[in-house]
Structures are given as C-alpha cells and as structure tokens.
Amino acid sequence: MAETIKLEIFRYRPEKESEPTFLTYEVPFLEDWVVLDAINHIKDEIDGTLSYRWSCQMGVCGSCGVMINGVPKLSCAAFLKDYYPDKIRVEPLTGFPVERDLISQIDDFMTKLTKIQPYIIRKRGEEKPLDEGEYLQTPAELARFKPYSMCINCMLCYAACPVYALDSTFIGPAAIALGQRYNMDSRDHGRSARQELIASHEGIWECTFVGECSAVCPKDVDPAAAIQRAKVSSTVDWFKDVLIPWGKKK
Amino acid sequence: MGEKEMSAYHRPVPNTWWLKRTPYVLFMLRELTSIFVAGYCVFLLILVYKLTQGADAYGNFIDALKSPSSIALHFITLAFVLYHTITWFNLTPKILVLYKGEEQIPKALVAGVFYTGWVVVSIVVALLVLGM
Numbered sequence: 142m143a144e145t146i147k148l149e150i151f152r153y154r155p156e157k158e159s160e161p162t163f164l165t166y167e168v169p170f171l172e173d174w175v176v177l178d179a180i181n182h183i184k185d186e187i188d189g190t191l192s193y194r195w196s197c198q199m200g201v202c203g204s205c206g207v208m209i210n211g212v213p214k215l216s217c218a219a220f221l222k223d224y225y226p227d228k229i230r231v232e233p234l235t236g237f238p239v240e241r242d243l244i245s246q247i248d249d250f251m252t253k254l255t256k257i258q259p260y261i262i263r264k265r266g267e268e269k270p271l272d273e274g275e276y277l278q279t280p281a282e283l284a285r286f287k288p289y290s291m292c293i294n295c296m297l298c299y300a301a302c303p304v305y306a307l308d309s310t311f312i313g314p315a316a317i318a319l320g321q322r323y324n325m326d327s328r329d330h331g332r333s334a335r336q337e338l339i340a341s342h343e344g345i346w347e348c349t350f351v352g353e354c355s356a357v358c359p360k361d362v363d364p365a366a367a368i369q370r371a372k373v374s375s376t377v378d379w380f381k382d383v384l385i386p387w388g389k390k391k
Numbered sequence: 392m393g394e395k396e397m398s399a400y401h402r403p404v405p406n407t408w409w410l411k412r413t414p415y416v417l418f419m420l421r422e423l424t425s426i427f428v429a430g431y432c433v434f435l436l437i438l439v440y441k442l443t444q445g446a447d448a449y450g451n452f453i454d455a456l457k458s459p460s461s462i463a464l465h466f467i468t469l470a471f472v473l474y475h476t477i478t479w480f481n482l483t484p485k486i487l488v489l490y491k492g493e494e495q496i497p498k499a500l501v502a503g504v505f506y507t508g509w510v511v512v513s514i515v516v517a518l519l520v521l522g523m
Binding site for chain 1: 398399400401402404408409411412414415418422482485486488490492493494495
C-alpha cells in the first residue's frame with residue numbers, strides 16, 4: 142500500500158455545533174505535496190464539506206494561511222515531507238474569530254488596513270497632473286522601504302502575535318508595517334496623517350517586541366522592525382515637540 | 392454583521408499561551424530579565440547608600456554579601472543580565488537600519504559595534520576595580 146499521512150483538521154460548522162471539533166483524515170503521502178494539496182484532496186475525495194481559503198498555490202496571494210502544528214504558515218508552502226510520518230494538526234489562524242472550519246473572519250484586519258491609508262498621499266497642491274508623468278525616485282530611495290512593500294496581507298504575522306490575540310484593538314504588525322512602508326517612501330507626504338493612528342496606544346505602543354511576526358513572515362517583511370523603527374521616530378517627534386516647540390512644522 | 396458575529400467562534404486565549412511555543416517562552420524570559428536588571432540597580436544604590444553610612448556599615452554589608460546565598464543570587468542575576476544584554480544587542484540591528492547608498496550596512500556590523508563597546512567598557516571597569 143502507498144504511504145499515507147494523517148491530518149487532524151479543525152472543524153467548526155456553526156449550523157450544527159457550538160464548539161469546534163477536530164476530525165482526522167488520512168491522505169496519500171507524496172514527496173512533492175504541500176499541506177494545501179492534502180486539504181484539496183480531502184475536499185475532492187473524502188469530505189466535500191470542508192471549508193478553507195486558497196487561490197494561487199504559489200505563495201503570492203496570501204489566502205491560504207493556517208496554523209500548522211501551532212505555527213502560522215501558508216498551507217501552499219508547507220511540505221508534508223517536513224512533518225511525515227507524524228500527524229499534522231491544521232487550525233484556522235490564531236487571533237481571529239472562526240467563520241467556518243479553516244476560514245477566519247478577517248474584517249478587523251481589512252478595516253485596520255484601510256485606516257492606515259496604505260497609499261501615497263501628496264501635500265495639497267503638490268499632486269502632479271497625470272500627463273506630467275510619474276514621481277521619480279532613486280534606487281537608494283526605493284531601497285529604504287522596498288522590503289516593507291513585499292507584504293501580501295496573508296495575516297500570518299497577526300496569528301503569530303500574542304498581543305493581538307490578547308487584545309484585538311492592536312492595529313497589528315502588517316498594517317503598521319505598510320504604514321511605515323509609505324512613511325519611508327520619498328514620494329509620500331502622508332506621515333502626519335498616519336501618525337495619529339500609528340503613534341496611538343492601539344498602534345506601535347501596544348507592541349512588546351515579541352518578534353514572532355517577523356519570524357513567520359513568508360515574504361521577509363520584518364514588521365517587528367518596522368514597528369520598532371516607528372517607535373524611534375515617534376519618540377524623536379516627541380522630543381522635538383518638547384525641546385523646540387517653536388520649530389513645529391505645520 | 393450582527394448575525395455573522397453571532398455565528399463566529401472566538402477561541403479563548405489561555406494564560407499559559409506563552410508555554411505553547413519556544414519563541415514565546417524565550418520572549419517571556421527576556422521580559423523577566425528586566426526584574427533582575429532593575430533589582431541590581433537598586434542593589435547598587437543600596438551599596439552607595441551604605442558607603443555614606445561610614446566604613447563599618449559598608450564593611451558589614453560587604454561581609455553579608457559573602458554568604459553562599461548572596462553569591463548564588465549574584466550568579467543567577469549575572470545569567471539573566473547576560474541574557475538581557477545579548478538578546479537586546481541582537482535585536483538592535485532591526486531598529487538601527489543604516490544605509491550606504493542602496494546597500495544596507497550589514498546587521499552583524501551594527502550589532503558588532505555594540506558588542507565591541509560592551510567589551511571595552513567591561514575592560515575599563517575591570518581595570519578600575521582591580522586598581523590597575
């Protein structure tokens with residue numbers, strides 16, 4: 142008989158149960174299969190009622206994040222062979238309410254992402270008309286924020302963050318990192334517009350620098366670094382305000 | 392939204408969440424080190440205070456420090472303070488990101504400056520204490 146591997150999957154079907162349960166499925170073990178392949182096999186061949194999110198299957202779309210043996214991972218990038226022959230436990234991302242099975246409710250993140258204004262904001266009157274072309278930037282200016290622009294909104298960093306799990310008012314790693322990505326962009330003037338939220342108690346000061354957000358990031362964004370750097374620049378702002386109050390820019 | 396909220400399952404976070412994964416345990420340990428750092432600062436203040444109380448008071452205090460329990464506590468504190476210093480020094484390059492043109496200055500170099508500073512200060516202190 143061909144080799145198999147067991148997956149213990151978090152099931153929550155609100156129409157028939159008020160508490161989640163775990164169901165174990167046995168699937169073929171193939172060297173080149175990732176956890177998502179195994180879940181797709183379950184859906185297609187064993188239990189069509191299993192619900193989960195996925196799309197690109199190549200670590201770009203950020204839809205298929207789940208907890209694999211307690212660690213947030215993209216299920217399309219977690220190989221079965223790294224766990225074989227042990228059982229693999231699959232759960233929805235920690236810190237988010239569960240909609241159904243492996244599907245988390247992500248409205249909170251989407252709202253926060255919008256609030257952080259992750260787009261280029263120009264000073265009033267400094268927006269160029271389209272026919273004047275793009276805002277130019279040197280490679281050195283690009284290098285300053287490029288790593289932070291690699292975020293795919295997969296929310297693994299939120300699932301790794303114990304602060305967010307304990308207090309969901311925290312703006313969280315990805316949203317702050319994206320705010321920082323635009324703050325550090327030479328073409329952007331929107332820092333002060335974002336600062337109210339970023340420098341609030343629910344923003345950077347809630348972070349205790351556990352650092353796991355960066356450890357689990359599939360795109361090496363390093364949100365923990367983005368948050369700490371925002372703390373430094375907010376502190377510098379505060380000192381400037383106190384020491385040279387007359388030097389305040391409008 | 393209302394109906395959606397009602398059906399969503401909120402998983403409780405147990406107080407033991409930090410025991411579930413090694414990185415969380417190490418983080419809690421790092422947080423704990425601050426107690427030892429603060430404690431040792433208080434100890435140094437007491438030491439200075441005893442110095443102001445005269446030679447006898449200072450001498451008695453120093454004698455009390457020679458007890459096995461005091462020496463053991465000092466070793467434990469040393470271990471925690473070392474862990475504190477090393478973990479924070481290793482995190483420094485994340486915060487202090489420097490560029491030379493398009494190239495980021497290597498993280499090891501940034502941390503290296505801190506370690507070098509640590510060694511230099513330690514040597515100076517050792518020389519002062521040993522009265523050389």
